[in-house]
Amino acid sequence: MSAGTILVSGNQRLARTLNRIYEQKQIRDGKLTWETPDILSWSAWQQKAWDESLIHCDNEGQALLSNHQALLVWQGTIERSVEANAMLQLYQVARRAQEAWLLMHQWQLSLAEINLSFSSEDNRAFLRWASTYRKYCKQHHWLDTARMPDELSRYYQSGIYSPPSHILLLGFDELTPQQQSLFDVMKKAGCEFDQIDECSPARQMRRCRYQDGDRELAEAAKWCLVQYTEAPESRIAVIVSDLEQQRDKVQRIFDEVLQPATLINEGDGGAYNISIGRPLSEWPLVHAFFMLLDFAQDHLELNKVVSLITSPYLQGPLEELEQRYQLDARLRRQGDTRVSISSLQYFAARVDEDGEPYPYTCPLLAEQLQDWQSQREKIRKRLRPGEWAEYFSELVGTMGWPGSDTLGAYDHQCMHSWQGLLSEFAGLESVQALFSFQQAKQQLKRMASAVVFQPRSPESSIQVMGLLEAAGLQFDALWIAGLHDEVWPASPRPNPFLPHKEQRLRGMPRSSAARELQSAQRISERLLQSADLIVVSTAKRDGDSELRPSPLFIHIPEEENSAAVVSDSPLYTERVHQSGELEQLLDNVGPKAEQSRARRGSAVFKLQAECPFRAFAELRLGARALTEAEPGLDAAERGSLVHEMLELFWNKVQTQETLLNYNKAELDELILQVAEQVINANAKSRPLTYTERFRGIEQARLKRYLLQWLDEEKKRKPFSVQDTEKKYQITVAGLSVEVKIDRIDKLEDGTLAIIDYKTGKTTPESWVGERPDDPQLPLYSIQFGDELSAVAFAQVRPGDMGFKGIARDNEQIPGVQAFQKLKASTPLEDWPSVLSYWQHNLQRLAEDYLAGKADVDPKKGHDTCRYCDLTSLCRVNESNNLLPDEQDPGY
Numbered sequence: 001m002s003a004g005t006i007l008v009s010g011n012q013r014l015a016r017t018l019n020r021i022y023e024q025k026q027i028r029d030g031k032l033t034w035e036t037p038d039i040l041s042w043s044a045w046q047q048k049a050w051d052e053s054l055i056h057c058d059n060e061g062q063a064l065l066s067n068h069q070a071l072l073v074w075q076g077t078i079e080r081s082v083e084a085n086a087m088l089q090l091y092q093v094a095r096r097a098q099e100a101w102l103l104m105h106q107w108q109l110s111l112a113e114i115n116l117s118f119s120s121e122d123n124r125a126f127l128r129w130a131s132t133y134r135k136y137c138k139q140h141h142w143l144d145t146a147r148m149p150d151e152l153s154r155y156y157q158s159g160i161y162s163p164p165s166h167i168l169l170l171g172f173d174e175l176t177p178q179q180q181s182l183f184d185v186m187k188k189a190g191c192e193f194d195q196i197d198e199c200s201p202a203r204q205m206r207r208c209r210y211q212d213g214d215r216e217l218a219e220a221a222k223w224c225l226v227q228y229t230e231a232p233e234s235r236i237a238v239i240v241s242d243l244e245q246q247r248d249k250v251q252r253i254f255d256e257v258l259q260p261a262t263l264i265n266e267g268d269g270g271a272y273n274i275s276i277g278r279p280l281s282e283w284p285l286v287h288a289f290f291m292l293l294d295f296a297q298d299h300l301e302l303n304k305v306v307s308l309i310t311s312p313y314l315q316g317p318l319e320e321l322e323q324r325y326q327l328d329a330r331l332r333r334q335g336d337t338r339v340s341i342s343s344l345q346y347f348a349a350r351v352d353e354d355g356e357p358y359p360y361t362c363p364l365l366a367e368q369l370q371d372w373q374s375q376r377e378k379i380r381k382r383l384r385p386g387e388w389a390e391y392f393s394e395l396v397g398t399m400g401w402p403g404s405d406t407l408g409a410y411d412h413q414c415m416h417s418w419q420g421l422l423s424e425f426a427g428l429e430s431v432q433a434l435f436s437f438q439q440a441k442q443q444l445k446r447m448a449s450a451v452v453f454q455p456r457s458p459e460s461s462i463q464v465m466g467l468l469e470a471a472g473l474q475f476d477a478l479w480i481a482g483l484h485d486e487v488w489p490a491s492p493r494p495n496p497f498l499p500h501k502e503q504r505l506r507g508m509p510r511s512s513a514a515r516e517l518q519s520a521q522r523i524s525e526r527l528l529q530s531a532d533l534i535v536v537s538t539a540k541r542d543g544d545s546e547l548r549p550s551p552l553f554i555h556i557p558e559e560e561n562s563a564a565v566v567s568d569s570p571l572y573t574e575r576v577h578q579s580g581e582l583e584q585l586l587d588n589v590g591p592k593a594e595q596s597r598a599r600r601g602s603a604v605f606k607l608q609a610e611c612p613f614r615a616f617a618e619l620r621l622g623a624r625a626l627t628e629a630e631p632g633l634d635a636a637e638r639g640s641l642v643h644e645m646l647e648l649f650w651n652k653v654q655t656q657e658t659l660l661n662y663n664k665a666e667l668d669e670l671i672l673q674v675a676e677q678v679i680n681a682n683a684k685s686r687p688l689t690y691t692e693r694f695r696g697i698e699q700a701r702l703k704r705y706l707l708q709w710l711d712e713e714k715k716r717k718p719f720s721v722q723d724t725e726k727k728y729q730i731t732v733a734g735l736s737v738e739v740k741i742d743r744i745d746k747l748e749d750g751t752l753a754i755i756d757y758k759t760g761k762t763t764p765e766s767w768v769g770e771r772p773d774d775p776q777l778p779l780y781s782i783q784f785g786d787e788l789s790a791v792a793f794a795q796v797r798p799g800d801m802g803f804k805g806i807a808r809d810n811e812q813i814p815g816v817q818a819f820q821k822l823k824a825s826t827p828l829e830d831w832p833s834v835l836s837y838w839q840h841n842l843q844r845l846a847e848d849y850l851a852g853k854a855d856v857d858p859k860k861g862h863d864t865c866r867y868c869d870l871t872s873l874c875r876v877n878e879s880n881n882l883l884p885d886e887q888d889p890g891y
Ligand code: SF4
Pocket: 610, 611, 613, 614, 856, 857, 858, 864, 865, 868, 869, 870, 871, 874, 875, 876
């Protein structure tokens, strides 16, 4: 390029590529330093020309608006209009209006012309907004990028400011009338223009079709590998029509073929370069920033809190990661779907009565949250954008954002881009005086979503790019994927705010099918001349829809055997599967239990009976699924409220005689008191769930339950409640567990009855068998021996209230039957034989547990597994697949 020449490219990527090629040439020529060439994208050149013009011309104090600033002015204009009341998505409308404003300038359509030809309410509304917007910009001496080429034309025309001597244009599929006018003016002022057109017809073209999109991309990636292996210096490209939507899929498939080591976190990548970026808001660093801002408003959804407190972009997770995951589990057990700052701070700082931390105590986090709380004062104010930008940075800094020095190379680039955006946000001050916290956060989020960030990646011979980015580039080998007949040519999508007739007449983009066909023909022609070797591919199906090749490529002969275009070599994962040799290991016995105590009370017997592996995994390995928090209370929590209320009630009332002595009003009063007490106690830890209204509903429910239940208690023979929720240590075959018995009643004859509250359906049948479904009450019975005469469930279930159990004889409690009714496999001759039958079964379970018996053996097959979260650990489904058909247990 000679001195004084500026190369203007149709897009940013092309400018980057050309700069890189220029650099490489200088290095090849042995130069150590060189002058930076003037290779600029269209928008960068405009900005440069504008900046330079300020030195020479009187721009009448005009300030250039960035696109974000202009959009904010559009938002304000529309917000103040009469149409705003009926609008749900004002921001989206403003974006479309801004787009229409740009189009009308690019295609030189004036407001007066729109006024003469408007055909819809949308056109009319736009006309009003655009007039107000224009007036507003004029009042404030603002110039936006849509009008900048016209303004530059004016300067060049005036002769005060001279254009460059020579401009080379590259990668413009078409020039807009506005660009054409500007270039004409520049030519008259002495600027020479040349359009570079390096295209030459391809030597070889092929067209292929594959079963589906995945296969198509896999073949493209394999083809790249073949091309690269044959000629490592060659420029290879894959164009994917909808790369933006398919980015993740493309990356997964290309990684698998071109750099499989990255799949197992090895290797640095860099085998290919993917040209599409992501919105800045989606990058983890920025995402963490916004989560913090969301949290500053006091609440955050549980799942977000967890990813926030373990985010590498905060300080602290490295030091207390284990505790923070424990805190996650603790918060989930708490059950609230949203977490407040104070509640998070409470748990993070919590210690037991002896001042010892819990496994989930996170002192560092608690300290950060303390500072965080004190910094939140400002969020109720209205501040200028610059003040918000400063405050946001201070606020997130309290939590240690952007993390310690572990930021990767991409993070540093992302941070740089983010800081640029934050300055732009601060620059909104010139168009918007004050924002509330919520408005400022939302505005910043929108700006971050609109900015695409693409980190610079190492050089590579293989490029994956979108359709428009390939404009003006030349390759040695090119694969064009995904241009089937539904997307190429694209369907028309005229802007709703400009009269359709005018859009069609002027040939504006997306204005008509004919315009789209013309544009697609031009681009296709250019693509087919941009490499020596070209493959055009499409998938045959997308889900249920059948796809056909685009008519614009149908003239290229289709390969009969598309697979042969590349190679039959399987993908990396297929190779791993194919090379697999199966080895069988018997792993149904774990090490013997070193401790004779088991956690979680009677659960050890229930789990061992249900499935030995489950008992081993849950109680010895501590493997349990994280609780899923749900809005409101779940069945277990509601049951627990009923338990607590019954405990409190009987602690006050003590005997059936006292119960019978209460009149209705007294009993109602007492029940309400008890219900309120229970609700208050639970509300402390769940303030977000226990709203005023929720408390009222829950209190009424508990009162209804208790009144119905007490009718059952009144039907019994006289009794007194000896103990409630009393703890016992019970040992069976050397295995010790601590249990808490809901209630022990003293009956009329002086014997005892064990009572266990249940809010679900129950049956004493669950106590029989070598693997009883519910061995809890049989276990309790061991503690009492001869004193005991009845064991019963108190089924506190609306519509099905009553006692269910067995007793030494028939008469003890209504609904509790004599032991002879128990259907056990061994004859149960008397009450003591019932107790020893239970003891015997429990002994076997205890021995198995202590010996490490851990067979994957669910008692009722699939029915048992349905309520267990360990399928991925025990791999019961996989082991069933390996069984021969005749041994298939059918679950
Ligand atoms: S999923 Fe079934 S087989 Fe696996 S541990 Fe749970 S109960 Fe046992």
